[in-house]
Each structure stands twice: as C-alpha cells, then as structure tokens.
Amino acid sequence: MANEVNTDFKDIHELLMKSNEENNEITKDEPMSNFNEALEQDEAIDFLAYNEFSEIEDDIEKISDLRYRKEYTQEIQPTVKKVQFGTLIEITKQNFIQEVKRAPKDVYVILHLFQDYIVHCRLIDECLISLAKKFINHKFVKIQATRFLSNFHDSDCPAIIIYKNSKVVHEMIACTSLLGGNCISEGSIEWVFAQKNIWETELEKNPADLGDKTPKTPERRSSFQGDSSEYRGFSSRLKRKCT
Structure with missing residues (x-):
C-alpha cells in the first residue's frame, strides 16, 4: 500500500515538475521581442536576463547593424531628399506653371526674362x-520676355x-545696373x-565694385503699361497669368 502511495506521489511530482518546466520555458521569440522593445530605449543588454540574452546572442550583432543603418539613413535623409538641378533651362509660356509655380517646396526659382x-x-545667361552649377539646389530658368508677356517692354530687360x-x-526689373552694369x-x-x-556667399565684397565706380541705380518697377482692367502692376500680371 505504501508503495502505491509512493508511486502515486512520484507520478504527481513528475507531472508538477514537467508542468513547471513548460511554464518557465522561454522561447526565442519572447526574448527577441523584449530585446527589440528595450533597444528603443538603449537598455537592451541590461534589460535582458542572462538566460534570455544567451538565446539571442547570435542575433544581436545583426540587430545592432540594422539599427545603425536606420540612424544613418535618418541622418542623411534631408540631404538625399534635397532636389538638385545644375542647369539653366529655357521654358515656354505653356510649361511655365509646371516649371516655376509647381517647383519643389522651398526651392528658389530664378527666372530670367530676356531679349536675345x-x-x-546674353551676359547674364552665361x-x-x-551659377546653376554652383548652387545646384536652386532652379534656374529663362524665357524670352515677349513670349511670356506680349507687351513687356524691351527696356525692362534684363529682368530677374x-x-x-x-x-x-523678389523682382529685379531692368536690373543691368543692379547686377554690375x-x-x-x-x-x-x-x-x-x-x-x-x-x-x-563667401565673397567679402561685390566684385563689380572693383571695376565699376559708377553709382548703382536702384532696381525699378516695370514700365509696362497696359489696359488697367487687365494689368495692375507687374506682379499682379504675373500672378494672374500663372494661376
């Protein structure tokens, strides 16, 4: 009888031990999950118990490498996303909206209105x-003035x-003198x-001042004169033509 009791107790004990081992068993997924969560707080190694750490030791180097790549990507992302141009392109009235009004956000578009x-x-074009090659994050475009505004006066060229x-x-109308004469x-x-x-700029002085001693006249408004019902200043005309 005693043997039966001992046998029963032994069986129960073995069942309890087996159950306890199953409950305490740590899968690889669990410590990996804990590690990933702690990684965001820079506490991965301290956070993990030794037995958890040993389960994923082989993967830590890979995770650290991925984290480094993520940080590096975030660091250079603004530079990568910054638009680059590098050329002066001639546009038409038809693609003005696309090339100028719809230029990337926060990009300066320098438009030269010219006559051949x-x-x-011609000098400003050169x-x-x-400059387009030097300031590659700025967009440089040009258009023949009368092809853009039919009544634009030649005396207002060059205009930027x-x-x-x-x-x-910014508007720089008849800007020859302003830009250096x-x-x-x-x-x-x-x-x-x-x-x-x-x-x-790294320039300390205006290079034009070294060779041209004539006083610079201030930039002026356009002398364009049109029907007041259609034109109320140069800026207004541009805005109406481009919306």
Whole structure:
C-alpha cells in the first residue's frame, strides 16, 4: 500500500515538475521581442536576463547593424531628399506653371526674362549657367520676355523674377545696373542674390565694385503699361497669368 502511495506521489511530482518546466520555458521569440522593445530605449543588454540574452546572442550583432543603418539613413535623409538641378533651362509660356509655380517646396526659382539682342541679357545667361552649377539646389530658368508677356517692354530687360513656393519673393526689373552694369559677372550676381538671402556667399565684397565706380541705380518697377482692367502692376500680371 505504501508503495502505491509512493508511486502515486512520484507520478504527481513528475507531472508538477514537467508542468513547471513548460511554464518557465522561454522561447526565442519572447526574448527577441523584449530585446527589440528595450533597444528603443538603449537598455537592451541590461534589460535582458542572462538566460534570455544567451538565446539571442547570435542575433544581436545583426540587430545592432540594422539599427545603425536606420540612424544613418535618418541622418542623411534631408540631404538625399534635397532636389538638385545644375542647369539653366529655357521654358515656354505653356510649361511655365509646371516649371516655376509647381517647383519643389522651398526651392528658389530664378527666372530670367530676356531679349536675345540685348548684350547684357546674353551676359547674364552665361553667368546664370555657371551659377546653376554652383548652387545646384536652386532652379534656374529663362524665357524670352515677349513670349511670356506680349507687351513687356524691351527696356525692362534684363529682368530677374525670383519665386519660392509659387510666390514672387523678389523682382529685379531692368536690373543691368543692379547686377554690375558693364562689370556684370558670376561673382557680382552671386553677391547681389546673397544680399537678398537667396543663398549664402563667401565673397567679402561685390566684385563689380572693383571695376565699376559708377553709382548703382536702384532696381525699378516695370514700365509696362497696359489696359488697367487687365494689368495692375507687374506682379499682379504675373500672378494672374500663372494661376
């Protein structure tokens, strides 16, 4: 009888031990889950019990590598997303909205309104080509003035209109003198644009001042005159034409 009791007790004890082992068994998925959660708080190693850590020791290096890649990607992401251009392109009235008004967010669009026969317009084009390669995050475009606004006066050329987020932020009409007169250069344009916070420059002085001692006349408004019912200043006309 005693043997039967002992046998029963032994069976019960074995069942209890087996049940306890099953309840305390730690699967690999559990410590991995704990590790991933603690990883976000930089407490992975301290958080895990030794027996949990040993279960996933082989995977920690892989997880750490993935985390490094994630941090690196987040660090360079703004640079990667920043749009680059690098050229001066000629646009048409038909694609003006697409090229200028719908330019990427926070990108400055430098629009040159020109006439081919005007020497200073050609000179500015050459300078803008070089500047486009230097300031690659700015968009440089040009359009023949009368192809954009039929009544635009040649005397208002060259003209530079600068857009950001589809809005005009600067107007430089008949800007030959402003940009350096007969001493217009890549440097003189870079200097003037830097003073308007279009970009930053390492130039300490305006290069045009070294060769041209004539006083710079201020930029002026367009002399365009049209039917007042259709035109109320240069900016208004541009806005109406581009919406």
